[in-house]
Amino acid sequence: MIKLNDVTVRFGDTIALQPTSLAFHRGQFTVLLGASGAGKSTLLRCLNLMQMPGAGSIEVEGLGPLRSGAALRAHRRNTGMVFQQHQLIARRTALQNVITGRVGHYTSLRSLFPLPHRDQEIALHCLERVGLLHKALARIDQLSGGQQQRVGIARALAQQPRLMLADEPVASLDPATADKVLALLQRVCKEDGISAVVSLHQVELAKRYADRVIGLAHGRVVFDVAPDALTAERTSALYENRPHQAAPETHAPHSFPLNLAIAKD
Incomplete structure (x- = not known):
């Protein structure tokens, strides 16, 4: 569905993301796992070009390389985003926040006026x-914080996305609420066939909900495995003080499946 080809990100003299090639497939719930500063958020934000790579390319099935403004706008319309700090409008209602997920389906001029009744129905359904x-x-x-994050998920769902990105969506929540919110996010993505890429630092949550776990340390992918292969030895590599030099392990080739179908809006 979306493929990174030798994507690299630098901040001055610091390499935040080493040259990285990965493919993310339709319906897969992928967790990016690692310590703070490992490169998880940088990698995740490259997937909708909220972070522009310094080198490499990003391809989306049906759109090709994200080089033109039109391709990027189409990709972002199809990509929901859930943030750690919710990024909601505090003085607006839950419904008013969720309906903003529909704005990307309209021109800038049209979005200045009240959206059609159908969009309100979609927003109410997402809240439900x-x-x-x-x-x-x-x-x-x-x-509450957990309710606000669920509103953030509803807003992303209102876009009717094909891809869902979640940047540390449960980091600010207590363990019980974090588990409930992540279970909800996984369930709705599975129900709708949405591909999801979620950054986390909690190993147990990754084991419980991921279809695939990509471990990062020092801006480098150090493993790419199924959750049942997430051993203590592998997770310890994420928290070493020095960069991991081994080549990434994989459980499947990073390539587009031949029978991949684009999810319906």
């Missing part, structure tokens, strides 16, 4: 799916 329909008219600043 995350268990917050009864909070549709509640202001965001009246909701």
Whole structure:
């Protein structure tokens, strides 16, 4: 569905992401695992070019390389984003926040006016799916942290995306709430056939919910395995003080499956 070809990111003299080639497939729930500063967020944000790579290319099935503005806009319309700090409008209601997920489907001029009733129906349905329909008219600043993150998931779902990116979506939540929110995110992505890439630092959550775990340390992919292969030896490599020099391990080739179908809007 989306492929990175030798993507590299530098911040001044610091290499935040070593040359990285990966492919992410339709319907797969992938976890990027690693310590703070490992390159997880940098890699994840490259997937919708919120972080522009200094070298390499990114290809999306059906759009090709993301070189033109038109291709990038189309890709972003099809990509939902869930943030660690929610990025919601505190004084607006849950419904008003979720409906902003529909704005990308319209021109800039059209988005200045009230959106069609159909978009409100989509937003209400998304709130229902995350268990917050009864909070549709509640202001965001009246909701708990876990509820706010569920509103963020609903907003991303309102885009009707093919790809979902979540940057440390449970880092600010207590363990019990984090487990519930991640379970919800995995469930809705599986139900809709949405590919998901989620950055985490909790090993147990990665084991519980991922189809695939990519471990990063010092801006380098150090393993790429199924969750049942996530051994203590492998996870310890993520927290070493020096860069890991071994070649990445893989459980499947990084290539597009021949029978891949684009998910419906």
